[in-house]
Amino acid sequence: MMRKALSFWLLAFTFSSLATKAQQSIRITNQWEFLKSDLGGPWEAVRPAAEGSPESVPLWQKVTLPHCFNDRDAVDPDVNYYQGPGWYRTQLDIKNPYSNGRTFLHFLGAGQKTNVYVYTQKVGSHTGGYDEWSVDITDAVENFLKSPEAKRFKGKVPVAIRCDNSRDLEMIPSSMSDFNVYGGVYRPLEIVYTPALSFKEVHLQATTDAAGNEGQLVVSASFINSLNARDATIEINLLDPRNQVVKTLKQAIHPAAAEQQVAAISLKKPIRWSPDQPQLYKVQAKITSAAGAAEWTGNTGFRHFKFEDHGPFLLNGKRLLLRGTHRHEDHAGVAAAMDDATIRQEMILMKKMGANFIRLGHYQQHPLVLQLCDSLGILVWEEIPWCRGGLGGDIYKEQARRMLTNMISQHRNHPAVILWGLGNENDWPGDFPEFDKEKIRAFMSELHQLAHHLDSTRLTTIRRCDFCKDIVDVYSPSIWAGWYRGRYTEYKQESLNEIAKVKHFFHAEWGADSHQGRYAENPEFFIQKIATGKGTDERTGDFALTGGNARASKDGDWSESYAVNLVDWHLKEQETMPTLTGSAYWVFKDFSTPLRPENPVPYVNQKGIVARDLTPKEIYYVFQSYWLTQPMAHIYGHSWPVRWGNEGEEKEIRVYSNCPEAELFVNGKSAGVKKRDSQNFPAAGLRWNVALQPGENNIRVVARNGKTTVTDETTWTYQTAKWGKPVKLVVEKERQGDTTLVKVKALDANNVLCLDAANQITWSVAGNATLIDDLGTAGGSRKVQLANGQASIRVVNNSGKSVVAAAASGLATGLTEI
Numbered sequence: 046m047m048r049k050a051l052s053f054w055l056l057a058f059t060f061s062s063l064a065t066k067a068q069q070s071i072r073i074t075n076q077w078e079f080l081k082s083d084l085g086g087p088w089e090a091v092r093p094a095a096e097g098s099p100e101s102v103p104l105w106q107k108v109t110l111p112h113c114f115n116d117r118d119a120v121d122p123d124v125n126y127y128q129g130p131g132w133y134r135t136q137l138d139i140k141n142p143y144s145n146g147r148t149f150l151h152f153l154g155a156g157q158k159t160n161v162y163v164y165t166q167k168v169g170s171h172t173g174g175y176d177e178w179s180v181d182i183t184d185a186v187e188n189f190l191k192s193p194e195a196k197r198f199k200g201k202v203p204v205a206i207r208c209d210n211s212r213d214l215e216m217i218p219s220s221m222s223d224f225n226v227y228g229g230v231y232r233p234l235e236i237v238y239t240p241a242l243s244f245k246e247v248h249l250q251a252t253t254d255a256a257g258n259e260g261q262l263v264v265s266a267s268f269i270n271s272l273n274a275r276d277a278t279i280e281i282n283l284l285d286p287r288n289q290v291v292k293t294l295k296q297a298i299h300p301a302a303a304e305q306q307v308a309a310i311s312l313k314k315p316i317r318w319s320p321d322q323p324q325l326y327k328v329q330a331k332i333t334s335a336a337g338a339a340e341w342t343g344n345t346g347f348r349h350f351k352f353e354d355h356g357p358f359l360l361n362g363k364r365l366l367l368r369g370t371h372r373h374e375d376h377a378g379v380a381a382a383m384d385d386a387t388i389r390q391e392m393i394l395m396k397k398m399g400a401n402f403i404r405l406g407h408y409q410q411h412p413l414v415l416q417l418c419d420s421l422g423i424l425v426w427e428e429i430p431w432c433r434g435g436l437g438g439d440i441y442k443e444q445a446r447r448m449l450t451n452m453i454s455q456h457r458n459h460p461a462v463i464l465w466g467l468g469n470e471n472d473w474p475g476d477f478p479e480f481d482k483e484k485i486r487a488f489m490s491e492l493h494q495l496a497h498h499l500d501s502t503r504l505t506t507i508r509r510c511d512f513c514k515d516i517v518d519v520y521s522p523s524i525w526a527g528w529y530r531g532r533y534t535e536y537k538q539e540s541l542n543e544i545a546k547v548k549h550f551f552h553a554e555w556g557a558d559s560h561q562g563r564y565a566e567n568p569e570f571f572i573q574k575i576a577t578g579k580g581t582d583e584r585t586g587d588f589a590l591t592g593g594n595a596r597a598s599k600d601g602d603w604s605e606s607y608a609v610n611l612v613d614w615h616l617k618e619q620e621t622m623p624t625l626t627g628s629a630y631w632v633f634k635d636f637s638t639p640l641r642p643e644n645p646v647p648y649v650n651q652k653g654i655v656a657r658d659l660t661p662k663e664i665y666y667v668f669q670s671y672w673l674t675q676p677m678a679h680i681y682g683h684s685w686p687v688r689w690g691n692e693g694e695e696k697e698i699r700v701y702s703n704c705p706e707a708e709l710f711v712n713g714k715s716a717g718v719k720k721r722d723s724q725n726f727p728a729a730g731l732r733w734n735v736a737l738q739p740g741e742n743n744i745r746v747v748a749r750n751g752k753t754t755v756t757d758e759t760t761w762t763y764q765t766a767k768w769g770k771p772v773k774l775v776v777e778k779e780r781q782g783d784t785t786l787v788k789v790k791a792l793d794a795n796n797v798l799c800l801d802a803a804n805q806i807t808w809s810v811a812g813n814a815t816l817i818d819d820l821g822t823a824g825g826s827r828k829v830q831l832a833n834g835q836a837s838i839r840v841v842n843n844s845g846k847s848v849v850a851a852a853a854s855g856l857a858t859g860l861t862e863i
Contacts, residue, residue: 068238068240068244068339069142069237070236070237070238071235071236071237072110072233073110073135073137073234073236074110074233077107077109077112077133077134077135078105078107078108078135079107079112079132080104080106080132081114081127082103082132083129083130083132083207084132086165087167087207090132090134090162090203091134091164091203093197105134108133110133110230110233111230111231111232111233111234111381111382111384112133112229112382113380113381113382114208114210114228115127115225115228115229115637116378116382117378117380117819119225119380119637119639119648120637120646120647120819120821121819122647122648123828126639127210127228128210128220128228129209129211130207130208130228132205132206132208133205133206133208134204135204136198136202136203137201137202137236139186139201139236141183143239143240144241145241145271145272145336146183146239146240146271147238147239147241147243147271148182148183148186148238149179149180149182150179150180150182150234150235150236150237151177151235151236152177152178152179152232152234153177153232153234153235153411154177154381154409154411155174155208156175156210156226156381157173157209157210157227158170158171158210158213159171159207159208159230160207161180161182161205161206162204163186163189164185164192166189168182168185173217173451174210174226174227174430175408175410175430175452176447176451176452177451177455178451179237186202189203208230210227210228212226214434214441216440217429217430217431217437217444217445218407218408218430218431219432221433221434221475221476222407222430222433222434223433223638223640223641224373224375224407224637224650225375225380225637225638227380227381229381231381232382239339240339241269241271241272241274241337242269242270242271242332242336242339243268243332243339244267244268244330244339245266245267245269246266246267246454247328247458248264248266248454248458249263249264249343249457249458250457250502251345251346251347251460252349252502253317253347253348253349254349255349255351255359255362257314257315257347257349257361257362258313259311259312259313259314260315260347262283262310262311262312262326262328262345262347263308263310264281264306264307264309264328264330265304265307266279266307266341267303267304267305268301274336276297276299276335277298277299277300277333277334278295278296278298278334279295279296279331279332279333280294280331280333281293281294281295281308281328281330282329283310283326283327283329284326284327284328285316286324286325286326292310292312294308294310298332300332300334307330312347315347317347317349318346318422319348319361320365320401320424322422323346323421323461325344325345325419325420325460326345326346327342327344328343328344328345329341330342344458345458346419346460347460348360349362352504352518352551354548355545355548355624356550356623356624356626357623358626358627360424365401366619366625366626366627367401367626367627367629368399368400368402368628369401369402369404369424369627369630370398370400370402370632370654371403371406371553371629371630372395372403372414372634373406373634374408374411375634375636375637375657376634376657377656377825378658378819378820380637383411388411388413388414391633391634392414392417392418392423393417394655394659395423396422396423397673398669398672398673399668399671399672399673399674400423400672401422402423402424402425402627402629403418403423403424403426403629404425404426404427404428404466404629405427405428406428406469406631406632407430407466407469408428408429409427409429409448409455410427412455412456415427415461418462419459419460424461424462425461425463426464426465426466426506426553427462427464427465427466428468428506429445429448429449429452429468429492430448431445431469431471432468433469433473433475433476434473434475435471435473435474435476435485436477436481436484436485437477442488445492446492446495449465449467449495453496453499454499457499457503463504464504464505464506465500465504466507467492467496467505467506467507468492468507468510468513469507470508470509471485471507471509471510471513472509472512485510485512486513486516489507489513489516489517493516493517504517504549505517505518506518506521506551507520507521508520508521508523508553508554509522509523509554514546515547518549519626520547520549520550521550521551521553522543522546523582523583524536524543524552524554524581525554525582525587526555526581526615527557527581528555528596528597529583529584529587529596530579530582530583530584530594531575531579532572532577533610533611533615534614536555537618537621537622539580539581540625541624550626551626551627551628552625552627552628553628553629555628555630556630557597557601557607557612558603558608558651558652559603559604559605559607559608559651559652559662559664560604560645560651560823561662561684561822561823561832562684562823562835563602563605563645563803563833564604564685564688564832564833565602565604566606566689566690568604568610569610570602571595571597571602575595575597575600576595590643597611605662605685608663609663609664609667609681612630612667612668613667613726613727614726614727615628616668617726617729620671620723621724630668632650632652632653632654633655634653634654634655634656634657635649635650635651635652635822636649636657637649637657645829646822646829646830647826648821649826654668656823657822658825663682663683666701667701669701669703670702670703670728670729676702676703676748676753677702677703677704677748677755678700678702678748678755679700679701680700680744680745680746681699681701682699682759685833686761686762687798688762688763689765690737690763690765692765693736694736695734695736696735696736697732697734698716698734698744699732700728700732700748701729701731702721702729702731702746702748702755703750704748704750705749705750706719706720706749707719707731707748707749708747708748709745710744710747711737711742711744711745712738719732737763738763739763739765740762741760742761742762742763744759744761745757745758746758767797768793768800769794769795769797770794770799771792771793771804771856772792772793772794772856772857773791773859774790774791774792774806774852774853774856775790775792775859776788776850776851776859776861777789777790778863780863783842784817784840784842785840785842785849786837786838787837787840787849787863788835788836788837789806789831789835789837789851789859790834790835791834791835791853798834799834801833802833804830804853804854804856805828805829805830805831805853805854806828806829806830806831806836807827807851807852808827808828808829808851809849810840810848810849811848811850812845813843813844814840814847814849815840815841815843816840817839817841823836824836824838824839825838826838831853836851842863847862847863848860848861
């Protein structure tokens with residue numbers, strides 16, 4: 046069943062991505078050079094430079110776009126990530142096929158301030174790292190090709206781009222934000238050719254009533270009209286999800302300078318969009334004039350949503366529990382410069398977890414993400430990057446207005462979007478001497494009104510700014526039960542208290558950091574230190590690893606085991622809260638942040654359901670067991686290689702499954718059948734206490750849902766030997782083609798593996814081999830904390846002999862030759 050559903054999602058996306066446009070759009074990917082510093086001016090990017098001459102420096106490196114300044118240094122444990130200017134240059138073969146047409150460079154996102162040059166002429170600039178924007182280079186290209194300088198470039202056009210992510214208090218997002226403010230052309234860059242009269246933007250507003258009896262579609266458009274054409278004909282076709290034309294409209298139009306309504310279409314009983322059935326209609330628009338014809342194709346969907354007063358959330362007239370997570374645009378090895386395939390992989394992994402909602406934090410994201418949310422069936426909260434720091438001056442506020450306007454204009458066609466976010470943690474001061482709550486309230490009110498003016502069909506929202514909670518339509522307070530404050534068992538009551546305080550409640554951000562591969566037999570050893578009844582909100586300093594009250598984030602072990610318990614409890618409680626609209630776990634994937642250098646993986650927020658390279662952690666399967674409909678079963682602890690205890694001691698074995706019953710087998714012997722009960726914590730009752738034998742143990746489960754059977758299997762080593770203080774590191778290697786997997790273990794004086802060792806180790810290599818590091822993962826960082834006394838890294842062998850070392854303070858260094 047899941048396979049069929051996934052095929053439908055992918056097919057829907059294939060259709061949505063084949064937008065037929067008369068204008069030509071070409072991604073400019075190759076033949077770029079990059080300089081990670083500033084130039085004296087654009088002339089230095091284009092001047093003649095013989096090899097070895099003074100003009101040949103500084104040296105540029107070859108790159109492909111998209112590209113991020115901070116692809117590696119964002120998680121380099123030894124340096125601050127680069128914040129400053131960088132340059133890109135290339136030579137384009139520009140051939141616009143349209144008579145009197147226009148040529149644009151279209152940026153899907155570049156950070157954070159960008160200037161664009163044709164030869165040495167500045168043709169455009171933009172401030173804001175996340176919204177789309179275009180530069181018309183038509184005239185500059187024509188002038189350059191007529192100039193004497195053109196001969197040197199043999200018909201090609203030199204283009205240079207200066208990006209700058211320097212710290213700037215009068216720019217959003219704040220550098221106090223808990224994520225990197227990246228630099229670079231880190232989303233695709235396109236060259237776009239358009240006819241003289243063409244579509245600039247097309248907006249689709251599809252609405253229906255709760256019962257789906259009537260559907261209304263309003264189409265409005267703005268135009269590129271370089272010849273000021275006064276008369277044209279526009280044709281609109283509406284195709285249903287089966288790709289059948291259901292409405293056609295053709296009429297005369299007088300293209301205006303501003304956006305104008307071009308069609309209003311009524312439908313009886315439209316096929317409705319929902320997370321289970323993300324049915325998309327297609328709109329085809331064609332404008333014809335003396336300048337020729339231009340076409341546009343896009344998708345929309347009919348759905349009705351409502352936040353009931355004090356809950357719940359309704360979609361198409363029925364309650365839908367929003368089961369969500371968050372996304373940062375960040376990935377191992379590339380930072381913000383994710384390719385399309387990786388974005389698809391991430392979003393499909395999210396859907397396979399059972400998610401039906403996502404908050405895109407904390408900025409407008411790649412248009413492909415929104416397209417996938419439409420086709421996969423994931424409802425969206427998208428927001429502008431007014432995040433922390435306070436409120437700046439006129440330049441600051443104008444950028445926020447512009448980014449809100451652009452986000453709504455560029456993404457309002459997506460039926461998945463239901464909430465426009467105006468800010469995040471705006472109660473957090475620090476960027477300015479003044480922190481005036483009334484001024485923040487006034488600007489929040491202005492943004493709220495602007496959002497409703499631009500789009501009357503969605504609601505506004507913010508997270509964590511109590512003194513503004515009455516301004517927006519939907520409010521998310523801070524509830525971090527069991528991590529930054531309080532215990533996770535307080536989650537339900539704290540949430541019910543907050544639901545009663547605001548008209549429309551949603552819970553964005555909850556969870557726990559976990560160091561992938563770290564487990565514990567008793568992960569709640571510290572729990573009695575944690576006070577209860579004192580609230581569960583995050584307060585100033587709570588994210589720090591020192592000081593303040595006892596809390597899991599500071600006093601816990603950051604194990605996957607504790608995170609599993611916390612997530613399990615939250616999800617089982619959510620099933621008993623009929624007024625809950627929904628929640629979004631923070632965050633789907635580990636991501637880089639300059640604020641957390643002391644984490645087990647330095648400079649990485651490790652709350653992800655999956656690691657920064659998309660490898661699932663154990664909590665991924667806990668979510669599946671509550672949210673997924675396709676039968677699944679997963680033995681908790683697949684990446685827990687060694688369990689420990691006394692010989693003959695019974696150990697708890699859990700299975701996370703959505704099946705009604707499961708039978709466990711340990712070393713081929715049945716441990717019995719258990720029935721699933723979501724309120725039987727932990728693991729919904731699917732847990733067994735079994736004595737493991739010293740050494741290797743085979744664990745297998747058979748889960749059943751009617752006639753459907755699913756199985757899972759893993760192997761554990763059970764260690765009964767007790768260990769003392771670690772005294773040395775021992776390194777092992779496993780050659781794997783052109784690379785070698787290197788593992789380190791912390792041993793005591795008796796050579797017993799120290800399974801609670803969490804020392805920070807540093808990897809190094811002497812010789813020609815190179816570490817595969819700066820990935821921001823447990824197995825891809827040259828400084829990393831041990832997980833159960835162990836860690837690993839991969840090495841590119843290269844030629845000749847090399848020595849890899851693992852060192853830690855107070856321990857004998859481990860060495861191996863490769």
